[in-house]
Amino acid sequence: MTLSLEWVDEREGGAGEREEKWMDLLEKLLxxxxxxxxxxxxxVTLTLTDDEGIRELNRQYRGLDKPTDVLSFSLKEGEEPDIRFEGEYEAEEEGQEGWKDEVKAEDPFAGMLGDVVISVPRAEAQAQEYGHSFERELGFLFVHGFLHLLGYDHDENEQERAMFGKQEEVLKEAGLTR
Structure with a gap:
C-alpha cells in the first residue's frame, strides 16, 4: 500500500478540469x-463542498452552526476509530459462502487515515483576503487537515507554532509560497 488520496466533489455541478489539476497538487502535498x-x-479522503455543506458538518460534529474552511475526521485518533469492521465477510444468502481470501476478510478500514473536508468558496475568499493564490490556500487547508488526521492540534501557542511551521515547510517544498 502507498499513501494515496481519494476525493469527492459534493458541490453542485461537481468536479471539472480545474479540480483535476488541484488533485495533482494535493497528491504532491500529501x-x-x-x-x-x-x-x-x-x-486520505478529501471532500470538496460549499459553505452550506461544511456548515452542516460543523453543526453536526462540533456544535458550531456556522461555515468553516476545513474539517478533519481522523480514523486513527483515540483507542479505536469510530468506524470499524468486525469479523469476516459473511454470505448474504443461505447457501452462499463468504470470502475465502483472508486479505479480503481483513478490516477494510485499516489503511484509512481519515477524511478532510474543504469549503471551496471559503478557500477562494481566504486566498483573496490573504493576497495569495487559490492553490496556496487550498494546499494550506489540505495540509492543515492532514496534520489534524495525524493528531496535531493548535489549541495552545506552542502547538500552533509547531503545526503551522510544518505546514509552511510542506508548502514551501511544493513551491506554494506567499
Missing part, C-alpha cells in the same frame, strides 16, 4: 507531508 511525518501508507 506525499511531501507524509514523507516528513514518516507516513508512507494509508488513504
Amino acid at each position: 506525499n511531501i507531508a507524509g514523507e516528513k511525518e514518516g507516513i508512507t501508507n494509508g488513504v
Whole structure:
C-alpha cells in the first residue's frame, strides 16, 4: 500500500478540469507531508463542498452552526476509530459462502487515515483576503487537515507554532509560497 488520496466533489455541478489539476497538487502535498511525518501508507479522503455543506458538518460534529474552511475526521485518533469492521465477510444468502481470501476478510478500514473536508468558496475568499493564490490556500487547508488526521492540534501557542511551521515547510517544498 502507498499513501494515496481519494476525493469527492459534493458541490453542485461537481468536479471539472480545474479540480483535476488541484488533485495533482494535493497528491504532491500529501506525499511531501507524509514523507516528513514518516507516513508512507494509508488513504486520505478529501471532500470538496460549499459553505452550506461544511456548515452542516460543523453543526453536526462540533456544535458550531456556522461555515468553516476545513474539517478533519481522523480514523486513527483515540483507542479505536469510530468506524470499524468486525469479523469476516459473511454470505448474504443461505447457501452462499463468504470470502475465502483472508486479505479480503481483513478490516477494510485499516489503511484509512481519515477524511478532510474543504469549503471551496471559503478557500477562494481566504486566498483573496490573504493576497495569495487559490492553490496556496487550498494546499494550506489540505495540509492543515492532514496534520489534524495525524493528531496535531493548535489549541495552545506552542502547538500552533509547531503545526503551522510544518505546514509552511510542506508548502514551501511544493513551491506554494506567499
